[in-house]
Amino acid sequence: MTLLYILAFVLLCIALNQLFRVFELSRDLRGEQLYKTHDSDNRFNGRGMLLFMFAFFAFFLWQIDSYYYRILPKSASEHGYKIDALLNANYALVVLVFFVVNGFLFFFAWKYHGTKDRKAEYILHNNKLEMLWTTVPAIALAFIIIFGLKYWNEIMKRNNDPNPLKIELYAKQFDWTARYAGKDDQFGIDDYMQINGGNPVGLDTNDIRCNDDILVKNEFHLPVNKEIVFSFRSRDIIHSAFMPHFRAQMNCVPGQITSFRFKPVITTAEMRKDPHVQRNINEINAIRAKKGEDPIEFDYLVLCNKICGASHYNMQMKIVVESEADYNAWLAKQKTFKAIAQK
Amino acid sequence: MEHHTHAAVIEGHNLHDHAHAHDHHEHHQTFVQKYVFSMDHKVISRQFLITAVVMAVLAMVMSIIFRLQLAWPGEKFAFIETLMGKKWGKDGILDPNAYLALITIHGTIMVFFVLTGGLSGTFANLLIPYQIGARDMASGFLNMLSYWFFFASSIVMVSSLFIEDGPASAGWTIYPPLSALPEAIPGSKLGMTMWLISMALFVVSSLLGGLNYIITIINLRTKGMKMTRLPLTMWALLITAILGVLSFPVLFSAVLLLIFDRSMGTSFYLSDIYIGGRPMEQVGGSPILFEHLFWFLGHPEVYIVLLPALGITSEIIATNSRKPIFGYRAMIGSMLAIGFLSFIVWGHHMFMTGMNPFLGSVFVFTTLLIAIPSAVKAFNYITTLWKGNIQYTPAMLFSIGLVSSFITGGVTGIILADSTLDITIHDTYFVVAHFHIVMGLSAIFGMFAGVYHWFPKMFLRMMNKKLGYLHFWVTFIGAYGVFFPQHFLGMAGVPRRYYTNSNFPLFDNQIDINEFCTYMAIFAAFGQTIFLINFFYSIFRGEKAPQNPWNSNTLEWTSPMAHVHGNWPGALPEVHRWPYDYSKPGHEHDFVPQTVPLGPDEHDGGEH
Numbered sequence: 004m005t006l007l008y009i010l011a012f013v014l015l016c017i018a019l020n021q022l023f024r025v026f027e028l029s030r031d032l033r034g035e036q037l038y039k040t041h042d043s044d045n046r047f048n049g050r051g052m053l054l055f056m057f058a059f060f061a062f063f064l065w066q067i068d069s070y071y072y073r074i075l076p077k078s079a080s081e082h083g084y085k086i087d088a089l090l091n092a093n094y095a096l097v098v099l100v101f102f103v104v105n106g107f108l109f110f111f112a113w114k115y116h117g118t119k120d121r122k123a124e125y126i127l128h129n130n131k132l133e134m135l136w137t138t139v140p141a142i143a144l145a146f147i148i149i150f151g152l153k154y155w156n157e158i159m160k161r162n163n164d165p166n167p168l169k170i171e172l173y174a175k176q177f178d179w180t181a182r183y184a185g186k187d188d189q190f191g192i193d194d195y196m197q198i199n200g201g202n203p204v205g206l207d208t209n210d211i212r213c214n215d216d217i218l219v220k221n222e223f224h225l226p227v228n229k230e231i232v233f234s235f236r237s238r239d240i241i242h243s244a245f246m247p248h249f250r251a252q253m254n255c256v257p258g259q260i261t262s263f264r265f266k267p268v269i270t271t272a273e274m275r276k277d278p279h280v281q282r283n284i285n286e287i288n289a290i291r292a293k294k295g296e297d298p299i300e301f302d303y304l305v306l307c308n309k310i311c312g313a314s315h316y317n318m319q320m321k322i323v324v325e326s327e328a329d330y331n332a333w334l335a336k337q338k339t340f341k342a343i344a345q346k
Numbered sequence: 347m348e349h350h351t352h353a354a355v356i357e358g359h360n361l362h363d364h365a366h367a368h369d370h371h372e373h374h375q376t377f378v379q380k381y382v383f384s385m386d387h388k389v390i391s392r393q394f395l396i397t398a399v400v401m402a403v404l405a406m407v408m409s410i411i412f413r414l415q416l417a418w419p420g421e422k423f424a425f426i427e428t429l430m431g432k433k434w435g436k437d438g439i440l441d442p443n444a445y446l447a448l449i450t451i452h453g454t455i456m457v458f459f460v461l462t463g464g465l466s467g468t469f470a471n472l473l474i475p476y477q478i479g480a481r482d483m484a485s486g487f488l489n490m491l492s493y494w495f496f497f498a499s500s501i502v503m504v505s506s507l508f509i510e511d512g513p514a515s516a517g518w519t520i521y522p523p524l525s526a527l528p529e530a531i532p533g534s535k536l537g538m539t540m541w542l543i544s545m546a547l548f549v550v551s552s553l554l555g556g557l558n559y560i561i562t563i564i565n566l567r568t569k570g571m572k573m574t575r576l577p578l579t580m581w582a583l584l585i586t587a588i589l590g591v592l593s594f595p596v597l598f599s600a601v602l603l604l605i606f607d608r609s610m611g612t613s614f615y616l617s618d619i620y621i622g623g624r625p626m627e628q629v630g631g632s633p634i635l636f637e638h639l640f641w642f643l644g645h646p647e648v649y650i651v652l653l654p655a656l657g658i659t660s661e662i663i664a665t666n667s668r669k670p671i672f673g674y675r676a677m678i679g680s681m682l683a684i685g686f687l688s689f690i691v692w693g694h695h696m697f698m699t700g701m702n703p704f705l706g707s708v709f710v711f712t713t714l715l716i717a718i719p720s721a722v723k724a725f726n727y728i729t730t731l732w733k734g735n736i737q738y739t740p741a742m743l744f745s746i747g748l749v750s751s752f753i754t755g756g757v758t759g760i761i762l763a764d765s766t767l768d769i770t771i772h773d774t775y776f777v778v779a780h781f782h783i784v785m786g787l788s789a790i791f792g793m794f795a796g797v798y799h800w801f802p803k804m805f806l807r808m809m810n811k812k813l814g815y816l817h818f819w820v821t822f823i824g825a826y827g828v829f830f831p832q833h834f835l836g837m838a839g840v841p842r843r844y845y846t847n848s849n850f851p852l853f854d855n856q857i858d859i860n861e862f863c864t865y866m867a868i869f870a871a872f873g874q875t876i877f878l879i880n881f882f883y884s885i886f887r888g889e890k891a892p893q894n895p896w897n898s899n900t901l902e903w904t905s906p907m908a909h910v911h912g913n914w915p916g917a918l919p920e921v922h923r924w925p926y927d928y929s930k931p932g933h934e935h936d937f938v939p940q941t942v943p944l945g946p947d948e949h950d951g952g953e954h
Binding site: 045059073075083098100111125137144152154159205250251283315316 | 531
């Protein structure tokens with residue numbers, strides 16, 4: 004059988020070879036230069052460019068129409084509204100530039116397709132035009148830079164709320180631990196040399212401030228409308244805490260403490276009622292139903308967003324935003340470091 | 347070593363003056379001297395190109411495999427087990443570590459081996475001596491070494507695919523500590539060592555090549571070839587080489603320190619790490635240092651990849667619009683500005699590392715400045731088409747494709763450069779879409795354009811035009827089809843480098859976008875087989891190339907359509923004008939080669 008395949012393949016090669024020979028012979032005999040572009044080629048490809056433009060633009064608009072509800076829902080954090088406003092302004096600008104500049108390109112590519120009876124115009128440059136397309140982008144960019152930096156400084160500013168809630172997110176391959184400061188509202192210092200099964204995040208057992216620190220896994224809770232200062236640590240390699248619904252992200256770097264702060268303004272329960280979110284979740288549940296899986300409800304997540312190994316794609320933790328009272332009740336049920344260590 | 351270099355330079359000098367003496371030499375060359383360890387720029391450029399084509403096919407096959415995984419996670423594809431073996435593709439399902447290895451090596455090969463070594467190596471070697479009117483490179487010997495270091499580097503990289511623990515898999519940016527700790531990921535064992543060795547060899551190759559390109563362009567220009575008469579390809583390759591010479595040594599130092607950290611117990615990048623059930627002794631280093639060093643190369647690298655492609659298309663668009671390039675001086679100025687700025691923007695890759703927000707602001711500012719010269723370039727291309735008489739060769743199609751992807755991918759850069767906005771889209775598929783379109787597609791389109799355009803100078807034959815058209819349209823539609831929808835994944839918050847995007851419910855419904863991208867990737871890959879058939883068939887059996895198939899002005903088309911040692915059999919051509927006198931009034935043809943003397947009242951276009 005294998006022999007037959009080989010034989011068939013060899014015969015095919017010979018046949019193709021003969022076919023090409025005939026083609027080459029006739030090409031050389033007729034002496035026509037196949038590489039030359041004729042007016043018909045120019046017309047064909049010129050039209051192709053115009054057609055492509057329409058198809059491309061239509062494809063883009065179709066995607067916007069079909070996917071807009073899948074993009075991140077309204078921001079669940081206060082500063083996120085600024086980011087979204089700026090993002091939308093930027094999208095509007097770049098989409099406009101995308102249409103106009105690509106439009107000119109494809110339109111000219113069609114309009115000026117070559118013909119034998121025409122000669123191109125000898126145009127070297129045009130100072131007015133060049134000034135125009137240097138200064139217009141420069142002015143547009145000035146606005147982008149000014150607003151971008153204004154918001155950047157506001158978001159990264161260090162003292163918004165004099166009395167924020169402190170939470171530490173601790174990353175390791177491949178899970179997250181959240182740490183609350185406990186009753187004394189102070190984190191104890193850490194020491195990676197002391198890491199072991201009873202001390203998973205490497206707290207210094209000699210520091211009594213650590214004793215009331217609360218450590219939680221799998222999910223952690225946030226009170227709504229309260230400024231939260233996150234600090235981030237990593238045990239092994241660089242991870243990144245990405246909380247897309249809160250428009251928050253920060254790398255977790257071993258040997259360093261990084262931070263980010265935001266104020267959640269929409270509880271999980273409220274976000275689940277958002278029509279945008281509901282449409283998305285309904286779609287997901289329809290897919291899950293087909294596969295015979297249970298329906299899900301919307302949840303905020305922290306995802307790992309820096310390549311960290313085999314289970315990188317699965318390194319996540321649930322975030323629950325709730326009223327201050329619910330949050331306090333939840334927190335009271337969690338174990339302190341001391342309780343964990345004594346086990 | 348120094349002695350050899352010296353001798354080679356002298357030899358280059360001799361070549362310049364005594365071509366005839368060297369014609370005589372040629373008869374004594376053995377096969378090995380002529381085709382293997384050749385010092386002839388034409389042979390070396392072909393060696394670079396063929397190596398790059400092989401590497402590109404490898405990287406493309408990898409991308410198809412991981413795209414299958416992204417579209418149909420958990421689905422069994424029997425050929426994956428056949429290809430990758432039981433360990434990495436058990437039952438035809440890709441292993442998560444193998445997935446990371448594939449994306450890492452795909453990125454490394456595409457960025458370094460295809461679009462740096464392949465693109466610059468091929469076209470700098472082919473075009474520099476031809477377009478400036480030189481017999482060869484300043485040092486043929488260093489040039490030969492440059493290729494063979496590149497070859498050795500490729501061999502090491504490809505061999506790392508076959509070792510037990512698999513190749514490097516920490517992403518092409520190989521951030522430590524992931525890349526430094528063998529306990530963290532299997533790819534950081536021997537695979538990473540080989541990656542680092544391969545890169546060290548690559549840097550050597552790049553430096554030898556780059557120094558040679560700079561020296562040649564500055565010193566060996568023929569009579570009359572003023573800097574303002576250089577084709578834009580030369581300007582682009584010159585600036586590229588300067589960027590490479592200034593930035594690659596920094597990558598080398600980053601790699602070297604990582605080698606120390608991995609094997610000699612130093613702690614440049616390591617601190618406070620607990621892994622594999624024990625704390626490590628290393629304290630005091632910073633992984634962020636590596637990121638600074640890496641991106642100090644990494645960002646200029648983007649332009650090392652892009653500028654040659656922009657240079658190639660400048661030349662092709664002017665030739666095939668039958669019109670002078672619009673704003674020749676502005677084109678040079680914008681390339682210089684891009685080259686300069688590319689050195690002070692690296693921090694925009696690191697907004698989320700916890701760097702000082704003020705430092706972040708500085709990088710926002712410098713990065714957004716790059717948009718200005720980039721916009722100037724895009725507008726100049728478009729205005730070159732305006733009122734032109736466009737000849738649609740396959741090279742011209744790819745050049746227009748480049749301008750489009752440069753615009754489409756460029757505008758999203760404005761969003762990513764803004765640190766405020768980067769908070770929500772950093773490391774998502776939005777980034778993947780952005781850099782694949784602006785850097786990947788643009789550079790590869792430029793490379794294709796260059797291959798179609800200069801194939802006759804390389805192989806003395808023509809490629810098939812109709813297959814070229816088919817290749818372009820399939821590639822153009824397929825490539826946009828793969829990457830454009832990924833913007834929407836990114837806007838939904840889907841992180842990049844995830845083995846599957848639908849393992850947890852949040853992104854379950856995005857699977858249709860992933861399927862679409864994969865179908866398009868397979869479609870585009872089909873387009874590349876058309877290219878490969880056309881390419882290899884035409885090398886041996888394509889129609890014979892005429893002297894100046896595209897009616898072009900530059901010097902390479904005045905040298906005979908034969909591989910002459912020393913490029914021109916007699917005296918070197920003399921240059922009298924800039925290269926863009928297309929459709930100039932008062933001339934019979936719509937092109938005026940650079941060797942035609944200026945008329946009595948004629949001005950040189952480059953002087954404006």
